[in-house]
Amino acid sequence: QQPVQSPQAVILREGEDAVINCSSSKALYSVHWYRQKHGEAPVFLMILLKGGEQKGHDKISASFNEKKQQSSLYLTASQLSYSGTYFCGTPSHLYGATNKLIFGTGTLLAVQP
Amino acid sequence: DSGVTQTPKHLITATGQRVTLRCSPRSGDLSVYWYQQSLDQGLQFLIQYYNGEERAKGNILERFSAQQFPDLHSELNLSSLELGDSALYFCASSVEEGEPNTGELFFGEGSRLTVL
Numbered sequence: 001q002q003p004v005q006s007p008q009a010v011i012l013r014e015g016e017d018a019v020i021n022c023s024s025s026k027a028l029y030s031v032h033w034y035r036q037k038h039g040e041a042p043v044f045l046m047i048l049l050k051g052g053e054q055k056g057h058d059k060i061s062a063s064f065n066e067k068k069q070q071s072s073l074y075l076t077a078s079q080l081s082y083s084g085t086y087f088c089g090t091p092s093h094l095y096g097a098t099n100k101l102i103f104g105t106g107t108l109l110a111v112q113p
Numbered sequence: 114d115s116g117v118t119q120t121p122k123h124l125i126t127a128t129g130q131r132v133t134l135r136c137s138p139r140s141g142d143l144s145v146y147w148y149q150q151s152l153d154q155g156l157q158f159l160i161q162y163y164n165g166e167e168r169a170k171g172n173i174l175e176r177f178s179a180q181q182f183p184d185l186h187s188e189l190n191l192s193s194l195e196l197g198d199s200a201l202y203f204c205a206s207s208v209e210e211g212e213p214n215t216g217e218l219f220f221g222e223g224s225r226l227t228v229l
Binding site: 087 | 115146148155156158161168169171203216217218219220221222223
């Protein structure tokens with residue numbers, strides 16, 4: 001099943017903060033976050049692993065609640081360059097050859113001057 | 114530049130036709146993934162190959178097929194095209210088979226298919 005993201009869209013002014021949430025009906029083994037600018041390819045932001053390890057971005061942080069099967073992405077002091085659609089992604093299995101990344105419904109973020 | 118190359122970048126064709134999209138993964142990456150993104154939609158997983166073998170299937174239609182060659186490039190074949198097949202098709206690569214657990218996917222710039 002596809003993870004559900006909220007909100008669907010958010011408009012900010014430069015310098016404001018935003019939180020994007022990702023919820024799954026299945027157990028989460030890890031959570032990826034990607035940003036896609038209009039007409040471009042998705043770009044990796046970070047991955048959160050079980051046990052709290054986080055790999056990724058310097059200026060964007062995230063949390064991963066395994067029990068609640070949720071993850072949140074925190075964008076603080078947003079910049080114009082943060083605009084785009086944010087996708088969370090969750091692996092289909094804990095491990096194994098058939099593992100695949102399932103992306104969430106997406107959140108459109110627009111940062112205005 | 115992610116290192117993943119997709120061709121063609123744009124393709125316009127008619128209903129009923131057949132097209133082939135090509136993907137060259139990053140040097141050293143053995144896994145190739147195909148995703149479909151329709152207008153204003155999310156990324157739908159189609160299929161994954163690892164070192165020439167099919168590993169996982171998603172919402173891929175029977176009219177679609179893919180393969181990964183010994184040199185690790187991959188092709189996605191779309192046949193009997195319908196209007197609804199118009200979309201951006203992304204290829205992504207990763208180093209290992211189970212990479213979605215611990216590492217990132219590197220996406221190509223996509224192939225935009227328009228079916229008229």
